[in-house]
Amino acid sequence: DIVMTQSPDSLAVSLGERATINCKSSQSVFYSSNNKNYLAWYQQKPGQPPRLLIYWASTREFGVPDRFSGSGSGTDFTLTISSLQAEDVAVYYCQQYYNTLSLTFGGGTKVEIK
């Protein structure tokens, strides 16, 4: 299985400041035949199902504010919230879908307001 490791486990950021979440996969999730990284990011608020934010490592899902961005390739990825808003308080998960026999999620990063 591909192990997904997120860091930090939690972070507190002031309103309007940048939040950065890292995700590392135990093996590359880049597929050279189509030049795509099979990496997604989700946001989960308390009592709600996860919401897809980013797929193919950097493509923003329709309706997701442009303060959310994804970057990285191969084994190292980052989710950035450029200017944290109160409604962004949530837990964020990365997920690889390179290995469809066994999808895996990162452990989650809790984002709070400082």
Added chain:
Amino acid sequence: EVQLLESGGGLVQPGGSLRLSCEFSGITFRGYVMTWVRQGPGKGLEWVSGISGSGDSTYYADSVKGRFTISRDNFNNTLFLQIKSLRAEDTAVYYCAKGYYDSYYLDHWGQGMLVTVSS
């Protein structure tokens, strides 16, 4: 609008069985891969099982292999998860989630249903 409506959760004794359902509406069901993802109390997301659009290919996490069976009825737009030999560690909120055609990034999720395994 895509909607996923789950049913079938509840309290079950250890060793018992349940059949979870996820009714899909809004677009053509058979065109998309589907998955089940669970979340234990206070824990992160754990992928449980996936199925191709045709239903011909199925995939399972090691933790549920041999006990859980995923299936789909493309005529009635419904996804199923038959779970048996339930253990306390299977206690979780179970979500059904839709992939994007044959890619397993999950763009729509159900609201989730609680399965509690306890005597």
